[in-house]
Amino acid sequence: MAEPWQTAEIPGPKKALVITKPKIVSAMIRRAKRPILIVGHEAAEIDLDGESLIDYLIRLSNLAGMPIVATAHTVRYFIDRGFRPDAWMPILDIANRLRDPNWSGLDGNGQYDLAIFVGIQYYMEWVVLSGLKHFSPKLKTISLDRFYQPHASWSFPNLNMKDWIACLKVIEEDLKERGG
Amino acid sequence: MTKKEFLVKIGELKTDIGILKNLELSVGKIIEETWEEKPGPTPFPSITDLREWDFKLLRRYRPFYMPFCDVCCLCTFGKCDLTGDKRGACGLNMAAQQSRIVLLACCIGAATHIAHARHLVEHLIEKFGRDHPIDVGGVNVEVEAPVTRLVCGIRPRKLGDLEDVLDYLEGQVTHLLSATHTGQEGSNLDFESKVLHAGMIDQVGMEIADIAQISAYNFPKADPNAPLVDIGLGVVDASKPVIMVIGHNVPPAVEIVDYLQENGLHDMVEVTGLCCTAIDITRYDPKAKIVGPISWQLRYIRSGIPDVIVVDEQCIRADSLIEAQKIKAPLIAASPKNCLGLPDRTNDPADEIVADLVSGKAPGALILDPEKVGEVAVKTAIQVAPKRRKFKAVPDVKDVIEGAKRCRRCSQCRRACPNDLDIPKAIEDAAKGRLERLAELYDECIGCARCESACPEDLPIHSFIVKAAEKKIKEETYKIRAGRGAIQDVEIREVGGPIVFGEIPGVIAFVGCANYPKGGREIAEMTMEFASRRYIVLTSGCAAMSAAMYKNEEGKTPYEIFHGAFDAGGIVNVGSCVSNPHIAGAAIKIASIFARKNLRANYEEIADYILNRIGAVGVAWGAMSQKAAAIASGFWRLGVPVVVGPHGAKYRRMLLGRKDREEDWYVYDARTGEKVYVGPAPEHLFYAAETKEEAMVMIAKLCMRPSDTTKGRAIKLTHYIDLSRRLLGVMPDDIHLFIRTKADIPITMRDEILKILEEKGWKERKIPDPTLLPRLIRRREE
Structure with missing residues (x-):
């Protein structure tokens, strides 16, 4: 049983399923018809054993053929690496579009069925995921952060840095081996 | 005023049916037009x-x-x-x-x-x-x-x-x-x-x-040159008896100042305050000192500097009496809304109350008479100060280190911290005698002390942080311009045109509480950035205080660097929370005085005017309270968008526009009745930004309005594009939505933007006389 990272953030009856095996994430990405990756500014502040989380996410996006939406000022960290995200907009703007069944998506091909969130302040991501849980019934959400996000469909439990990095590596390796 | 009470008093009236004595007849109110x-x-x-x-x-x-x-x-x-x-x-x-x-x-x-x-x-x-x-x-x-x-x-x-x-x-x-x-x-x-x-x-x-x-x-009356007053923990003269006032309702603090003046004690006692009572007491007495916004409550009390604490109403910590007792400072509750369980001493003789407070017989008193509060607070401060000798609740360095050694590394402190500050790491360092990390936390700590409540070892973590940051705290000496109140009609006449036409790129009001994601410094940085860009920047409440707490290389604070007039490039402190309507009032007065719209009971038309023509934005970066929610909603109905910081997402509801839905952005052209696409201006009505950088770009964008002249729109676009490039590292991806004619294009970026417009399939469109109200259409098209 996972606990919210911020102790008081108790969600209610419907809580995220815990990602006990990281291959759950890669399997969900593979199974999704229209996955999307949403990256907040904290991703640029996180160091994964000598590389930025941003670098990892670029690889993940390429492996899975998954568009990236950079929120806040995160776009600049992608551009600095020569990678242009598919879009950049405030976290609330992308969330507001994801709850609209008639949204045509970034590419005009329709709404997404899986949204992966990473790098947004815990408490802000918490309420955004709550909005999607309640008002976007067909969308599955995954939190890729290392703290349990109870309003997501799937989330890691609270992990230490070492275990989290190991999980991220498994996801990447699995996508490499079995395709995105 | 339009109404008058109609009251008839009859001492004695003899009639056919008898005699009426002392008859009093009230018939409500009659209109006096x-x-x-x-x-x-x-x-x-x-x-x-x-x-x-x-x-x-x-x-x-x-x-x-x-x-x-x-x-x-x-x-x-x-x-x-x-x-x-x-x-x-x-x-x-x-x-x-x-x-x-x-x-x-x-x-x-x-x-x-x-x-x-x-x-x-x-x-x-x-x-x-x-x-x-x-x-x-x-x-x-x-x-x-x-x-x-x-x-x-x-x-x-x-x-x-x-x-x-x-x-x-x-x-x-x-x-x-x-x-x-x-x-x-x-x-x-x-x-x-x-x-x-x-x-x-x-x-x-x-x-x-x-x-x-x-x-x-007799507070400053719409005075752009209202006096500069002291702000910061470092400005308090702790050698004197110190009275601390907290809250929003200023009469008890006024009576303290009056009592000091009437008894020749004004220079012998320090009157200091937090939150809006502090702002308002400096509007009454510029010698009073502001310690800081709401987040400074605990750190100031625990410093031991206050000898008497007087609380009135709103934004006061519920444990203020407990905290006061830790430093042996008597507390006076002065509002019926915040009695704190104290005995009601309102009708007791002042000297009896003073004796009980000074002797420690009573830890505090409820006194619901502001004049009596003034007398009791002053007498108590003078008598208790020598006995207390600034007894403080902040530990010595040795106690911090020893306390840190008891840490269990459970991380409950971090998990309780609203800003997820890495307290465990700082405590780990402190246990080894290094306090630098603890001192760094001070800059982003909002002073809630949830870390202490969560700690299974009951470590006074907030006090550890305050001790580690002692040097920084002593250097907190800034200046803030006292709240000036209203904006003058003549100021409105002078800037009304440039604002409505867009030549002053916007009016940005920084208001609200101090629940900041990364400390108050972000407020100072944002206010100075926009003032430097010749926006009109307004401030109030805790945000006004945070805006002051910065010094440039010459040691000058923002209120010293920028003027206080309602004009381009000003940083204008209107006052406390209840001064916010001067900001809304400025927008209303532009419609009334500049555009000569009827103001009286004409809400919908004036709000329609503001939404479509006045590039005003509210920013409540640390919004925390229910009052801040109400203040924001007052701006929304008037057509003024509000940006909050990331904690503001916890208000649980945003009001978001969708720039990708063209059908949402049509208005009537009041000249013809034709429906005209005007682009997403302003794009949102209520919106929480993830970071300061995102907020600044959005603020510049939200200043655009359908009625901007081409010159004004070009100026606004210049700032929007420049901020986006500098802070996000990219040209905005939506400028085609804001360019109506080629004359809107900033001249220095013409070639680059023309290329973008071509790629987007942009077409020139008309600039209407915009309104959402069909009744304001002057002539309908056949």
Whole structure:
């Protein structure tokens, strides 16, 4: 049983399923018809054993053929690496579009069925995921952060840095081996 | 004023049926009409009178709900699980429940300001008389109460006139609150309309409070050169007896100053304060000192500097009495809304109360008479100071290190911290004798002390942080311009044109509380950036204080660097929380004075004007309270967008536009009746930004309005593009939505932008005389 990272953030009856095996994430990405990756500014502040989380996410996006939406000022960290995200907009703007069944998506091909969130302040991501849980019934959400996000469909439990990095590596390796 | 009480008193009356003695007959109020302006359609509007206007806003800016919790627990049917499309036992769904919670928050906020105004007006009438004139700026301010005139359709002339307005406001709050009862309102959009109504009456309540205190206490009257006063923990002269006032309702603090002056003690005692009482006492006495915003409460008390703590109402820590006892400082509660369990000593002789407080027989006293508070606070401070010798609750360095060694590394402190500060790491360092990391936390700590409550070892972690940052705290010596109050009519005449035409790129108001994601410094940085770009920057409340707490290389603070006039490049502190209506009032006065729109009870038309023409944006970067929610909703109904910091997402509902939905951005051209696409201007009505950088780009964008001239739009686009490039590292991806004709294109970027427009398939379009109100169309097309 996972606990919210911020102790008081108790969600209610419907809580995220815990990602006990990281291959759950890669399997969900593979199974999704229209996955999307949403990256907040904290991703640029996180160091994964000598590389930025941003670098990892670029690889993940390429492996899975998954568009990236950079929120806040995160776009600049992608551009600095020569990678242009598919879009950049405030976290609330992308969330507001994801709850609209008639949204045509970034590419005009329709709404997404899986949204992966990473790098947004815990408490802000918490309420955004709550909005999607309640008002976007067909969308599955995954939190890729290392703290349990109870309003997501799937989330890691609270992990230490070492275990989290190991999980991220498994996801990447699995996508490499079995395709995105 | 338009109403007068009609009262007949008869000492003795002989009639055919007998003799009547001491007959008193009241027939309510009769209208006394002296205001020539024609009344508009909505004087003293009911909770549904402006519903159609609200729905126009809500069709464009749709609510996006982010529930805190899946359940409703407001009645004994519940708890009810409202997850997804479920409904509770009463039939309510999640969208309606969330909007209901927002309405509750705004009712709390509005009631707080209105009750504050009621207490203040009652006290001032008692002291200065019902006929004391309303004067907020002498000959420079003819429109003395723009919000009240707009909403109520009356023109208050005397303190007594304000009571009628308060009667109306109290009635409205009661109606609104009743709508949240189980089995009342069932539509989320109607709840939202009521939220906007709560915000509107909140603005009136605040205006009543501030114009009353400005008039009676002779606060700065629309003075751009209001005095610079001291702010910061380092400005307090701890060698003197120190009185600390906290809260919002200033009469007890005023009486403290008056008592000191009347008894020749003014230079012997320090009067210091936190939060809005501090702002307002410096409007009365520029020698008083502001310690800082709400977050400074614990650190200031625990420093041991205050000898007496006086609390009035709002934003006061509920454990202030407990904290006061830790430093052996007596506490005086001065408001019926915040009695803190203390015995009511209002009718006891002052010297008896002083004796009990000084001896420690009583830790505090409830005194509901501001004059008595003044006397007791001063006498107690003078007598208790030598006994206390600034006894403090902050540990020595040795105690910090020893305490840190007891840390269990459970991380409960970090998990309780609203900003997820890495306290465990700092404590780990401290256990090794290194306090630098603890000192760094000070800059981003909001002073809530949840870390201490969570600690299984009961370590006073907040005090550890304060001790580690001792040097920084001593260097907190800044200047803030005292709250000036209203904006002069002549200032409005001078800048009304440049604002409406877009040549002054925007009016940005930094308001609200201090629940900042990364410390108050971000407020100072944002205010200076926009003032440097020649926006008009306004400040109030805790945000006004945070804006002051910065020094440039020459040691000057923002209020010393920038002027205080309502003009391009100013940083204008209007005052405390209840001064916010001067900001809304400036927008209203632009419509009234510059555009010559009828103001009186003409809410919808003025709001339509502001939404379409006045590039004003509110920023509540650290918004925390229900009052802040109400203040924001008052701006929304007027058509002014509000940006909050990331913690503001916890208000659980945003009002978001969709720039990708072209059909949402049509207005009427009032000249022809034609429907014209104007682009997403402004794009959102209420929105939480993830970071300061994102907020700054969005603020510049939200200043654009459909009526901007081509020159004005080019200026606004220049700032938007420049900020986006500098802070996000990219050219905005939506400039084609804001360029109406090629003349809108900033000249220095012409070639680059023309290329983008070509790629986007952009077509030139007309600039209308924009309105959302069909009744304002002057001539319909055949």
